Amino acid sequence: MVAVKNLRKTFNSLVAVDDVSFTIDSGEVFGLLGPNGAGKTTIINMIVGLLKPDNGAINVDGSDDPTRIDVRMRIGNAPQAVALYESLTARENLTFFGKVYGLSGRRLKERVDWALSFARLEDRAKDRVDTFSGGMKRRLNMAGAVVHDPPVILFDEPTVGVDPQSRNLIFDSIEDLKRQGRTIVYTTHYMEEAQRLCDRVAVMDRGKILDLNTVDNLIEKHGGKAVIIAIFDTPPQDLSQFPGTIEGNTLRIETMQPTQDLVNLAQAGLKFRQLRVDRPDLETVFLNLTGRSLRD
Amino acid sequence: MGKIFTLAGKDLKLLLRDKASLFWVMAFPLAIALFFGAIFSGSGGSLSGMKIAVIDEDNTDFSAAYITELEGQSALRVSQMTRDSAFQKVRTGKLSAFIVLRENFGEYRGMFSADPLIEIGLDPARRMEAGYLQGLLTRANFTVLQKQFASFELFHTELDRIESDTSIWNDLTAEQNQLGKDLLSDLRGIVNNLEQEAAPDSGDTIAAKTGGGDLFAVDITAVTDDQVMPRTPFEVTFPSALLWAMIGCAATFAVSIVKERTAGTYLRLRLAPLTRTHILGGKGLACFVACVSISIILLLIGNLILGVRIVNLLILAIGVFSASFCFVGLTMCMSVMGKTEESVGGAAWGILMVAAMTGGGMIPVLFMPSWLLTISHFSPAKWSILAIEGGIWRDFTMSEMLLPVGMLIGIGVLCFGVGIGLLSRSDA
Ligand SMILES: Nc1ncnc2c1ncn2[C@@H]1O[C@H](COP(=O)(O)OP(=O)(O)OP(=O)(O)O)[C@@H](O)[C@H]1O
Ligand SMILES: [Mg+2]
Numbered sequence: 001m002v003a004v005k006n007l008r009k010t011f012n013s014l015v016a017v018d019d020v021s022f023t024i025d026s027g028e029v030f031g032l033l034g035p036n037g038a039g040k041t042t043i044i045n046m047i048v049g050l051l052k053p054d055n056g057a058i059n060v061d062g063s064d065d066p067t068r069i070d071v072r073m074r075i076g077n078a079p080q081a082v083a084l085y086e087s088l089t090a091r092e093n094l095t096f097f098g099k100v101y102g103l104s105g106r107r108l109k110e111r112v113d114w115a116l117s118f119a120r121l122e123d124r125a126k127d128r129v130d131t132f133s134g135g136m137k138r139r140l141n142m143a144g145a146v147v148h149d150p151p152v153i154l155f156d157e158p159t160v161g162v163d164p165q166s167r168n169l170i171f172d173s174i175e176d177l178k179r180q181g182r183t184i185v186y187t188t189h190y191m192e193e194a195q196r197l198c199d200r201v202a203v204m205d206r207g208k209i210l211d212l213n214t215v216d217n218l219i220e221k222h223g224g225k226a227v228i229i230a231i232f233d234t235p236p237q238d239l240s241q242f243p244g245t246i247e248g249n250t251l252r253i254e255t256m257q258p259t260q261d262l263v264n265l266a267q268a269g270l271k272f273r274q275l276r277v278d279r280p281d282l283e284t285v286f287l288n289l290t291g292r293s294l295r296d
Numbered sequence: 297m298g299k300i301f302t303l304a305g306k307d308l309k310l311l312l313r314d315k316a317s318l319f320w321v322m323a324f325p326l327a328i329a330l331f332f333g334a335i336f337s338g339s340g341g342s343l344s345g346m347k348i349a350v351i352d353e354d355n356t357d358f359s360a361a362y363i364t365e366l367e368g369q370s371a372l373r374v375s376q377m378t379r380d381s382a383f384q385k386v387r388t389g390k391l392s393a394f395i396v397l398r399e400n401f402g403e404y405r406g407m408f409s410a411d412p413l414i415e416i417g418l419d420p421a422r423r424m425e426a427g428y429l430q431g432l433l434t435r436a437n438f439t440v441l442q443k444q445f446a447s448f449e450l451f452h453t454e455l456d457r458i459e460s461d462t463s464i465w466n467d468l469t470a471e472q473n474q475l476g477k478d479l480l481s482d483l484r485g486i487v488n489n490l491e492q493e494a495a496p497d498s499g500d501t502i503a504a505k506t507g508g509g510d511l512f513a514v515d516i517t518a519v520t521d522d523q524v525m526p527r528t529p530f531e532v533t534f535p536s537a538l539l540w541a542m543i544g545c546a547a548t549f550a551v552s553i554v555k556e557r558t559a560g561t562y563l564r565l566r567l568a569p570l571t572r573t574h575i576l577g578g579k580g581l582a583c584f585v586a587c588v589s590i591s592i593i594l595l596l597i598g599n600l601i602l603g604v605r606i607v608n609l610l611i612l613a614i615g616v617f618s619a620s621f622c623f624v625g626l627t628m629c630m631s632v633m634g635k636t637e638e639s640v641g642g643a644a645w646g647i648l649m650v651a652a653m654t655g656g657g658m659i660p661v662l663f664m665p666s667w668l669l670t671i672s673h674f675s676p677a678k679w680s681i682l683a684i685e686g687g688i689w690r691d692f693t694m695s696e697m698l699l700p701v702g703m704l705i706g707i708g709v710l711c712f713g714v715g716i717g718l719l720s721r722s723d724a
Binding site: 079 | 302303306309310313559563564568569
């Protein structure tokens with residue numbers, strides 16, 4: 001559905017995107033994960049045709065020129081910075097974007113209604129955007145990208161500056177789209193989001209893709225060991241059958257197979273006061289890949 | 297085309313919701329028209345009252361009749377006083393002007409004299425009113441003349457006076473002298489004929505005999521009357537108001553293009569299945585519609601409430617359309633002159649202000665030094681005012697409209713081209 005090959009973009013001497021290649025299947029949610037300045041937005045801008053790559057090829061929905069009018073119809077892009085007409089209402093904004101994409105009449109109204117419910121803004125439809133909270137604007141910004149029902153949708157950090165409640169609404173909406181079979185590119189620098197939403201994630205830093213895989217595979221490959229911490233009321237006599245170290249009442253196990261170890265602990269009939277498993281996540285993956293934390 | 301309408305509709309909606317811009321494109325021009333219109337015409341909405349003093353140094357029947365005529369003019373508030381106190385009052389701003397009817401004013405009937413017969417004393421800061429006052433004075437003169445001349449006796453007296461006035465004839469060559477004398481005797485012949493025709497009911501006026509006062513009435517209308525003179529100050533201030541409204545629109549829309557860039561909506565438009573023609577066409581159309589509709593609203597107010605005439609609706613429409621077109625071109629050009637709203641807004645107002653100043657929006661073209669006059673030939677403001685006045689009181693013919701309309705469209709197309717060229721470059 002979307003394929004980029006050997007993509008490269010420089011701004012003067014700065015290499016913003018360096019030899020990036022990936023292929024996104026139809027119906028897949030694809031994550032671009034990386035810290036500020038990694039090159040996520042630059043990649044998106046090249047995919048939608050706002051920026052011309054210095055090098056490399058782009059293919060969207062079978063066409064190698066995303067600036068072609070018929071290809072643009074099939075792409076929806078929610079820009080990273082909210083781009084809305086502040087003095088128009090939510091409905092007016094969506095109606096305008098719909099018309100610009102050639103919708104009219106009943107279909108336009110249907111799509112606008114759908115987009116309003118996608119953004120969970122049905123009851124604010126008649127309010128001007130400049131009266132909205134940041135999270136509402138973000139949701140409307142996303143709705144503006146899907147009002148014309150495109151098969152390929154790009155969301156560039158849709159959750160920046162959004163409270164947990166709005167964020168959950170956004171996740172639900174994206175999962176809706178996924179169920180409808182849309183192909184989605186999602187950029188973020190939040191691990192949890194990539195973990196929850198994305199089928200596959202490209203971990204990016206400084207213009208390069210460090211690795212690209214499913215979240216589980218990435219964690220398995222780069223996450224290192226999980227840590228099980230078990231605290232007992234009275235420590236058992238014999239723990240030699242378990243890996244790990246004991247210190248007072250606390251057992252600590254570093255393991256590549258936390259599930260299996262937990263099963264073993266349970267089968268031994270041990271009584272815990274507390275049991276905790278710290279699984280490695282994409283945060284750890286990033287740390288292990290770059291030696292740096294995702295956010296400073 | 298549908299998409300251009302969609303885009304333009306959105307921009308007009310945005311304009312309607314932007315109170316600050318609405319002020320500049322609607323309220324401010326209207327306020328200017330009303331304010332200066334009221335100042336020119338004296339107090340309040342009734343046109344009674346540019347305050348002037350008259351000093352009569354002539355003291356003849358003619359000067360007395362002239363003063364009575366001035367006093368009867370609704371646009372003037374006339375009082376008589378000495379020259380010194382009139383001078384003081386004008387200097388301190390209590391009066392707009394004083395006029396002195398000099399000796400010989402009556403004898404020459406206010407005309408055909410080698411020396412000026414009327415002296416006008418005006419506060420230099422209020423020169424803009426000079427033209428208007430001059431118009432009123434000339435009109436009064438003709439009205440008095442018309443009343444007094446309308447008997448054959450006066451006609452003969454006047455012809456005699458002209459014939460015996462050495463100051464007229466001395467400077468002429470022998471040839472010119474002969475021509476003049478021939479003309480005079482022809483005139484005497486005409487008057488004698490008319491007199492004989494009018495004999496049965498003698499004492500009647502020429503005016504009556506020549507079919508409703510045509511002889512002089514025609515002359516008077518041709519020189520001073522309604523047709524070629526603004527009849528009320530509002531006929532002068534409303535064309536300026538239209539100009540200011542268009543200036544406001546141009547500045548607003550120039551900024552709105554940058555606003556779309558900074559707000560990111562411009563990128564959204566570029567990602568949509570729109571061509572650059574759509575995007576610019578939409579902006580241009582919106583700006584054009586705004587200019588024209590505000591002009592219509594202002595003209596309706598002027599016409600219905602303040603008696604601004606529209607002598608030729610078609611010519612006026614052509615004038616308003618071509619001026620609007622020109623300002624749309626300017627908008628395109630100005631919108632690419634900066635990257636931020638502030639820089640474009642500042643540049644736009646600066647440019648438009650200079651255009652307005654050089655174009656007669658502030659300094660009347662009459663008072664411009666010659667170099668400024670040369671520049672003003674390229675000022676869209678000057679041609680806009682001319683083209684609009686063409687339909688309001690100048691009563692331009694189609695061929696007289698050609699020059700202003702041609703200049704406006706030329707400047708518009710030029711600016712449009714420059715704007716689009718620069719915009720394409722900045723998109724790349
Ligand atoms: N128009 C531009 N001109 C010059 N440099 C640019 C431009 N756009 C991006 N860059 C640079 O390219 C690099 C990548 O930027 P990009 O916006 O793609 O990062 P990002 O991954 O989207 O970051 P963020 O998470 O902050 O949005 C940055 O170093 C940025 O400074
Ligand atoms: Mg970004």
